[in-house]
Amino acid sequence: MRDASLKTFCDGLKKQNHFLLSSHVSPEGDAVGSLLAIDSLLRRIGKKTTIVNEDVFPERLYCLPHKERWNSLAEIKGKSNRFDALVVTDCPTLERIGRVKELMGPQTVIFNIDHHISNVRFGQYNFVRPEAAASGEVVYDIFKHFKFPLTKEEATSIYVALSTDTGSFKYSNTGIHAHLIAAELIKTGIDVDKINEELYATYSLNKIQLYSRLLGKVQTASGGKIAWVAMKREDLKECNATYEDTEGFIDFLKYLKEVKVAFFLSEMGNPSEVKVSFRSKGSYDVNQIATAFGGGGHKKASGCTIPLSSDEAVEAVLKEIRRQFRFK
Ligand SMILES: [Mn+2]
Numbered sequence: 320m321r322d323a324s325l326k327t328f329c330d331g332l333k334k335q336n337h338f339l340l341s342s343h344v345s346p347e348g349d350a351v352g353s354l355l356a357i358d359s360l361l362r363r364i365g366k367k368t369t370i371v372n373e374d375v376f377p378e379r380l381y382c383l384p385h386k387e388r389w390n391s392l393a394e395i396k397g398k399s400n401r402f403d404a405l406v407v408t409d410c411p412t413l414e415r416i417g418r419v420k421e422l423m424g425p426q427t428v429i430f431n432i433d434h435h436i437s438n439v440r441f442g443q444y445n446f447v448r449p450e451a452a453a454s455g456e457v458v459y460d461i462f463k464h465f466k467f468p469l470t471k472e473e474a475t476s477i478y479v480a481l482s483t484d485t486g487s488f489k490y491s492n493t494g495i496h497a498h499l500i501a502a503e504l505i506k507t508g509i510d511v512d513k514i515n516e517e518l519y520a521t522y523s524l525n526k527i528q529l530y531s532r533l534l535g536k537v538q539t540a541s542g543g544k545i546a547w548v549a550m551k552r553e554d555l556k557e558c559n560a561t562y563e564d565t566e567g568f569i570d571f572l573k574y575l576k577e578v579k580v581a582f583f584l585s586e587m588g589n590p591s592e593v594k595v596s597f598r599s600k601g602s603y604d605v606n607q608i609a610t611a612f613g614g615g616g617h618k619k620a621s622g623c624t625i626p627l628s629s630d631e632a633v634e635a636v637l638k639e640i641r642r643q644f645r646f647k
Pocket of ligand 1 (some may be wrong): 349350409434452453454482
């Protein structure tokens with residue numbers, strides 16, 4: 320399925336009435352911010368909308384406006400809802416919305432808004448821009464098409480999406496467009512200083528202690544070109560930390576001077592599988608590594624789940640990285 324033009328996509332939106340809006344499980348800034356912004360836009364054009372995510376609203380994003388619009392799947396189950404359409408943001412595949420899929424009917428028209436290079440165009444309408452820094456940037460284009468001046472609330476949502484997906488406008492995906500949009504958002508009068516403090520200066524002592532423990536576990540290979548940490552369930556337990564607390568940790572591995580490819584591996588609830596995140600520097604494409612294990616993402620940031628024990632997964636990942644990038 321090819322991408323729709325912006326006009327075709329927006330005309331498609333106009334034809335539907337009741338929208339189910341969703342994004343991926345374990346939602347982060349871009350998933351939530353882009354969803355709240357598109358929710359606001361659809362309501363401005365007179366549509367009925369219901370946001371449902373498999374998970375609850377993440378505490379880390381409480382600086383976002385209109386979080387009362389968010390429903391976790393548990394909150395919505397049992398209520399009879401008939402949705403004409405589903406809008407999905409920030410998901411390369413429809414599977415990423417998890418069990419929210421159960422709310423769809425056979426007639427539900429799917430609108431896919433995303434920026435993942437690995438997006439499989441699962442919608443009837445796909446608007447995917449891999450060159451965009453965040454799904455929030457793609458949503459911004461939709462606002463422009465409708466010629467709506469953004470409210471402060473909408474600008475805050477899009478700013479959070481952009482800021483979190485670009486590592487505070489630092490990653491290589493931060494193009495001219497992202498900076499220009501940020502300027503437009505700031506012009507609406509949003510409180511950038513407050514947003515930044517609420518987004519980034521909120522570590523708990525447990526999180527800092529987890530970081531300290533994980534930093535003691537950094538390993539390197541191939542002359543320092545590969546760095547990784549394999550987190551055990553005990554690490555979280557000992558620090559009274561949650562999986563959410565690991566967010567951002569992988570960046571430390573990238574700060575090592577010689578490192579080209581970094582990965583962070585964590586044991587999940589199921590003891591026979593691990594979750595792996597990848598980051599890279601320069602031209603190394605870790606989307607290809609994640610894809611080799613059934614995952615995906617972006618060139619410099621990707622992830623997958625591997626049905627192996629932690630030790631076996633480390634070996635498999637090292638082998639794949641060395642094979643693809645010809646590291647010794
Ligand atoms: Mn994103």
